[in-house]
Amino acid sequence: MFADGDLTGRTATVLYDVGRLRQAGNRSPKVSSFSILNRKIDPTRRGIALKPDGSIDDNDRVEIGPTDLAFAEWSALGLTPPNLDRMRRTRLDRIVQQLRQRDYIGVLCFDPLNIRYATDSSNMQIWIMHNTSRAVFVSADGHVILWDLRGCSQLSRHLPLINEIREGGAGFYYFVAGDEGEAMAKDFAGQIDELLRRFGGENRRLAVDKIEISGLRALDAFGIEVCNGMQLMEHARALKGIDEINAMRCSIATCEVAVAKMRDRLQPGIAETELWSLLHAENIARGGEWIETRLLTSGPRTNPWLQEAGPRRINTGDLVAFDTDVVGPYGMCADFSRTWYCGDGRPSDEQRRLHTIAYEHMMANIAMLKPGISFTELTERSHRLPAEFVAQRYGVMMHGIGLCDEYPAILYPEDFIPGAFDYVLEPGMTLCVESYIGTVGGHEGVKLEEQVLITENGVENLTKCPFDPALTGAA
Template identity: 45%
Template structure:
């Protein structure tokens, strides 16, 4: 793991390397979006999701806020041209990006109830007229527009004016699924920061502190090293580790009980570090029951990692995956593995028992970044163990992207 300190030559070198790859990453990501438009015979895509906008343009502006309040949006054309409707007086967020792009900046029209009140319909009409005009000026023979997300007023206006709306989120998830070497460098920088946070939590962990006090250390390391936010609040202790998905609380940690967490950390450059580990409070020797839970979760993660190969289908992987013992089946994690990039991404691989209700097929490819999951806790049991490993799929199998160690002395 990292040394957990705030500076150092290796950290500076990593940052320099990350800066060096940014031009390649920006060009690669835009090319992936363009490829999806071309493959789907679509001239343009309208993006509202802040993560999709970041992927296509490498710009960010109030990511969490604009995720709830649609107030900036971007249209990317198949030929690479971009129109960006930016939030009020925020055109400067595009400065200094050194983008090799043709970008036209405009002011966004927001028609959310917060911004428009009872004028929402009128403003949506003005918004829609501008969207239709922008598409027809640049693609006069195409009435197909991909959109990643759109509220009913906007969708109704575009349909009324002759546009056929396509599923842009599927295109963007497909574009994002294969990581370039440069993207892996940026993801690696996010993981290094996450490891610093995990190291700090390990050092600070002691009986008598609250779950929230411990969780704050991960946030601190993320923000002070240029990270952005944490998607969830998944840190739990003692009987709150079973079942999983209790949010971090003011519960006081007790000596010798289990402490489990899932980072879900959007770090530097907007890339996610999704790592789960389980310890004992006070770093005490685990009980036999705790050790058994840990050994079982560890076996699940590593068995399933060994199955990952390019060309294996999602269904095949699910069928071959480690079989959860009946005693732990009720509380199983929601998926066997999932994609990872700027956030949790396509695909999500269902357990075989859930396949009919939640599964879908596809094929693993080299260049996918994935998280292999396990939660082991008996129904009605006292504690549970959460583990998760972030990997990249290569031609010969998967390679861990993190050096954050497991408690192998428990095995």
């Protein structure tokens, strides 16, 4: 790494890249006619006021981020926001490490979450998920090129690790390319071919996470060896540095504030969608970004699980179950589940039994977690569900978490895939431990989930949201 100064880290200037390549004996890089060269924030601005995460204290800036309300709440909770510059460098270093480990010359990402991880650049994430118009290339020496929508380069100019921004070119899906998709994909693949020759010489091994069929064929035509980019990015993302962990703590805290407001509003007569809307509103008010699902159901709609919030009005005596799936501030996911009892009465014995089994199942599986244990061992040694609940078990027993659901998937014994995940837990991994308890044909079900961090000595539960005392017997 480089010392702080005008050329801090991988400073995004052509001057630096030309100098580095000349020292290495390489030819000067070609700069596309539609490139925008990105420079780091002007170092003369060092006296400017900064927010607690190191971003400029100017709400007129294009950069999205937490609101003043979020920072105030985190401060009151004693939470430390991430250092954004350090978090971004750590992420890029992890990608470079994975590239060198696999002897790939670079990785090409179209998945918006992988783009966010590599650059911390965000642009209409949900829209981009089904309109693939953005891409990022990261070379094995950490050079970063971002392709964005035309007219959107200003969204990422503040990010110092992006060396170059190109407008347009990465979108060759049918909606924008029509019947010229193959020609447009060929043009884009030509840019990638030039980058591989520039950075890799004879090395033609390029990791790609996901790409249109026409794009894959175009890369093949250039003789590029396309490798598994999603595997590379998932393994890079799996270990969290201190700043990612701090960002996750902040996102969870914001989600828990929103969930508390949901709890305050839960009363007979409120519709599932009305209750669910509070999670969205409170997340957005604090600088959160979006929500992956709409998993909140009540009464008979809690069984089977994975139904989504609808117009049903919640009745006295109903169970209300939800899974947050919140992409909060910094794009970090807060993913936990709770089941509540609606009303002032006493839950039935069956409701309390379901909750007790769900809680014990989840906590027993959390107790297994420690560095060095293999994913296979977790499946083999996991808490066994009572037979009546096996048929409607949740899709995974545990899963990684970061910008969203991530590698690994820890499966139930009934779903185990030999050889799919032959790895072990490491300090810095973050997981969500799941539990759904409901019988086939049963009236209701209980969904619980906790978000945890693997530490050097074991596991830390990151979730502080209380369970319903009426269902736990604490009331």
